[in-house]
Each structure stands twice: as C-alpha cells, then as structure tokens.
Amino acid sequence: MEQTFIMIKPDGVQRGLVGEILSRFEKKGFYLRGLKMTTVDRPFAEKHYEDLSAKPFFNGLCEYITSGAVVAMVWEGKNVVTTGRKIIGATNPSDSAPGTIRGDFAVEVGRNVIHGSDCVENAKKEIALWFPEGVATWQSSVHHWIYE
Numbered sequence: 001m002e003q004t005f006i007m008i009k010p011d012g013v014q015r016g017l018v019g020e021i022l023s024r025f026e027k028k029g030f031y032l033r034g035l036k037m038t039t040v041d042r043p044f045a046e047k048h049y050e051d052l053s054a055k056p057f058f059n060g061l062c063e064y065i066t067s068g069a070v071v072a073m074v075w076e077g078k079n080v081v082t083t084g085r086k087i088i089g090a091t092n093p094s095d096s097a098p099g100t101i102r103g104d105f106a107v108e109v110g111r112n113v114i115h116g117s118d119c120v121e122n123a124k125k126e127i128a129l130w131f132p133e134g135v136a137t138w139q140s141s142v143h144h145w146i147y148e
C-alpha cells in the first residue's frame with residue numbers, strides 16, 4: 001500500500017468541485033487518510049513547487065496556488081500515486097482525456113484544478129510538508145471487497 005498527496009487548487013474549490021473530486025477517489029476504492037481545507041502563503045507555495053522554481057510560469061503558479069483556499073488530501077491504496085495521476089489526467093487540459101478530472105473540468109494549464117504527486121518519493125515529501133501533524137489510521141470494513 002502506498003500513499004499520495006492530492007490537492008484541489010483554488011479554482012477547484014471556487015467552482016464547487018470538491019465533492020466530485022473526493023467522490024472519484026473514494027469510489028475507486030482508495031482510502032482517505034488526511035483531509036483539510038487551508039490556505040498557503042508564498043514561502044509555502046515556493047517550497048511545494050521548489051522543483052519548478054526555474055520555470056517561466058513559476059511566479060504565476062505560486063500566485064494561483066496562494067489565491068484562495070485549497071483542499072489538501074492524503075489517499076492510500078495499491079499504486080495510488082500512478083493511478084491518482086491517471087485519474088487526474090495530463091498536466092495540460094488540452095491533452096487530458098475525457099473521463100479524467102482535468103479532461104472533464106479544466107481548459108487551461110494554469111487553471112487545471114488539481115495537484116497529484118508524481119512519484120512515491122515526492123509523495124512522501126509532500127505529505128510531510130502538508131501534514132506535519134500526521135494522518136489518520138483507520139481500517140476499511142470493505143477492504144476484502146476491494147483487494148483480493
């Protein structure tokens with residue numbers, strides 16, 4: 001079992017997509033381990049996106065992510081990092097397949113609704129950054145109906 005960090009960006013919150021997005025991960029069979037609505041300041045945004053600091057869109061990206069409330073989540077499951085990225089869809093919504101979150105709900109790369117960790121190592125770093133208090137442990141009573 002692995003964990004991934006998923007964040008609904010300010011546009012997703014403003015557009016009322018929180019329930020829809022939670023539902024897609026929940027119905028898939030992944031387990032919600034952490035959930036909070038929060039806002040982040042500029043230094044935090046720069047830390048989260050530190051790998052992209054040399055990109056020309058870095059400033060706009062940090063402004064976007066600090067522009068309103070976000071919903072931060074930790075989801076757990078088999079291959080959840082890779083599968084979570086598939087549920088989210090390609091970075092640029094012009095390339096995101098219909099049926100993915102970005103494919104269904106986004107038009108522009110700078111308003112692409114949601115973040116998901118891109119590898120297990122980054123998931124660990126992002127979970128530690130966003131959930132220093134730790135996440136919840138609970139046992140699903142339907143686990144054996146999802147996993148063989």
Ligand code: DAT
Nearest residue numbers: 052057061090091109110112114115116118
């Ligand atoms: P992803 O969010 O799919 O992991 P990323 O890590 O490469 O993509 O980039 C982080 C975010 O930065 C992305 O969700 C939207 C923004 N971004 C990426 N490429 C961009 C570009 N060419 N122009 C504007 N914004 C971009």
Ligand code: MG
Nearest residue numbers: 115116117118
């Ligand atoms: Mg990324």
